[in-house]
Amino acid sequence: METIDCQAVWDVLYPVISARISSPGFNKFFQESFASIDESGTFKISLNKGYNVFIDHIRENYLSLLSESLKECQQDLPSSIKGISIDALGKGEALFTAETQKEDKISLKPIIDKTRRRAVEAPKANDAKSKNNFPSSDRYSFQNFIVGDSNRLAFATSKAVSESPGFSYNPLFIYGSSGLGKSHLLHAIAQETMSHNPYHRIEYLSAEEFSNIFIDSIQHNDQRNFRKRFRNVDILLLDDVQFLKNKTKTQEEFFHTFNALYSLNKQIVLTSDCQPHELDGLEKRLVSRFEHGQIVDVLKPEFETRVAILRQKRNSMNVHIPNDVLDFIASNIKSHVRKLEGALVRLVTYASTMGYEVNASLAREVLGGQLENTSDRNLDITAILRQVAEYFDVGVKDILGKRRTQSIVTPRQVAMYLSRNLTEESFPAIAEQFRRTHATVLHSCNAINEQMELDPSFKDKVFYLKKRLENL
Numbered sequence: 001m002e003t004i005d006c007q008a009v010w011d012v013l014y015p016v017i018s019a020r021i022s023s024p025g026f027n028k029f030f031q032e033s034f035a036s037i038d039e040s041g042t043f044k045i046s047l048n049k050g051y052n053v054f055i056d057h058i059r060e061n062y063l064s065l066l067s068e069s070l071k072e073c074q075q076d077l078p079s080s081i082k083g084i085s086i087d088a089l090g091k092g093e094a095l096f097t098a099e100t101q102k103e104d105k106i107s108l109k110p111i112i113d114k115t116r117r118r119a120v121e122a123p124k125a126n127d128a129k130s131k132n133n134f135p136s137s138d139r140y141s142f143q144n145f146i147v148g149d150s151n152r153l154a155f156a157t158s159k160a161v162s163e164s165p166g167f168s169y170n171p172l173f174i175y176g177s178s179g180l181g182k183s184h185l186l187h188a189i190a191q192e193t194m195s196h197n198p199y200h201r202i203e204y205l206s207a208e209e210f211s212n213i214f215i216d217s218i219q220h221n222d223q224r225n226f227r228k229r230f231r232n233v234d235i236l237l238l239d240d241v242q243f244l245k246n247k248t249k250t251q252e253e254f255f256h257t258f259n260a261l262y263s264l265n266k267q268i269v270l271t272s273d274c275q276p277h278e279l280d281g282l283e284k285r286l287v288s289r290f291e292h293g294q295i296v297d298v299l300k301p302e303f304e305t306r307v308a309i310l311r312q313k314r315n316s317m318n319v320h321i322p323n324d325v326l327d328f329i330a331s332n333i334k335s336h337v338r339k340l341e342g343a344l345v346r347l348v349t350y351a352s353t354m355g356y357e358v359n360a361s362l363a364r365e366v367l368g369g370q371l372e373n374t375s376d377r378n379l380d381i382t383a384i385l386r387q388v389a390e391y392f393d394v395g396v397k398d399i400l401g402k403r404r405t406q407s408i409v410t411p412r413q414v415a416m417y418l419s420r421n422l423t424e425e426s427f428p429a430i431a432e433q434f435r436r437t438h439a440t441v442l443h444s445c446n447a448i449n450e451q452m453e454l455d456p457s458f459k460d461k462v463f464y465l466k467k468r469l470e471n472l
Ligand SMILES: Nc1ncnc2c1ncn2[C@@H]1O[C@H](COP(=O)(O)OP(=O)(O)OP(=O)(O)O)[C@@H](O)[C@H]1O
Pocket: 139, 140, 144, 145, 146, 147, 151, 176, 177, 178, 179, 180, 181, 182, 183, 184, 185, 273, 309, 337, 338, 341
């Protein structure tokens, strides 16, 4: 077979491909890939092995587009080029072997080199912004988001989504109480995605706004434009979906918007104050779609995270506040970050207006009413029973009852294990509350320990419950 210059083939193919596909997900997958031409004349793209798990998805989404691109420029290519393929590198398989000399394979990295873009015009100043609907502020960036155990997963999944929207976690559903950083993460996703690809169309809005815009469109008989606006985005970031509860028509419209975007691999990120299955008043089909993706929570931040947030805020305000004052605020305000920030602003404003030095006693005086009850409440077994029953979707009565089906035995044993680990109660005291013997409680705690050793996903569940109870 004649020797074909792989790079020359790619140079012809690339502009045609990039005109068809401008998604950063595509860039992400292909920038670390290599291409070669095999004996049958197939232009073979070999993906980095980190993407092996996505191979079916990548083929399904891109292979036909790549083949069409090849056909489109066939006349500019050597006649021996017959097809195109996407392959995953096998385990242990090297990119270059003794048989395939380095020169035979080319890196596809230049695909992200903007200077090579031909089909897509460079964005004009503000062009990207004008296409997008999200308020841009450095304050709500990933860099300014303090990460702790309470929000680590939410942060990591949000970051992953911004790096390859539509691919890693779709939809991403972030839930948690008010003021814990859900909107902050949505803003950060929008900003970060734009920094990777300014061509992306992003809609960031609350479910309430979505509903109002939808009602407006009905009122002005303009549903076509409504659909055009929301079904043509690359990323839809919808804050506070709980607002859709009982709004049947808006839910129906959102259901179709969701499906349209999802079927095109467009990224959807949702936030809510509770888990999808707790969203009473929301259609089942919507809940099941939300549950189909990745669900992550944001919990109340731990003491260290609260201090770090306060320190960051102090730095951004450029004021002098001793660390012990920040520790004092963090020890006394635990419920949410917005309240934490508010307390700091209030203290600083008061001190500067009155000309006082900021110290712990001034903080106590100014924030008195806002400080939360600090007498560390001992978690009791009733609270543990309630939380465990809710989590496993069984009744507290069942846990305390006599049934021995596995669906009841597991929550019962978990509740005993958590009672032993989270309270000061002795085995006999726990046994009494569970209406069992000391030996049964001991056996249950051992059984849970063993199961956690054997089954990491079970361990995650128990840890999750533990964290949730600790944050009560
Ligand atoms: N981990 C964090 N690091 C830095 N700032 C944070 C963090 N979590 C929350 N904040 C800040 O706390 C404030 C409230 O956060 P945000 O508005 O995102 O909360 P939310 O969970 O969306 O609340 P709501 O449900 O009421 O809308 C914001 O100023 C945000 O920047």
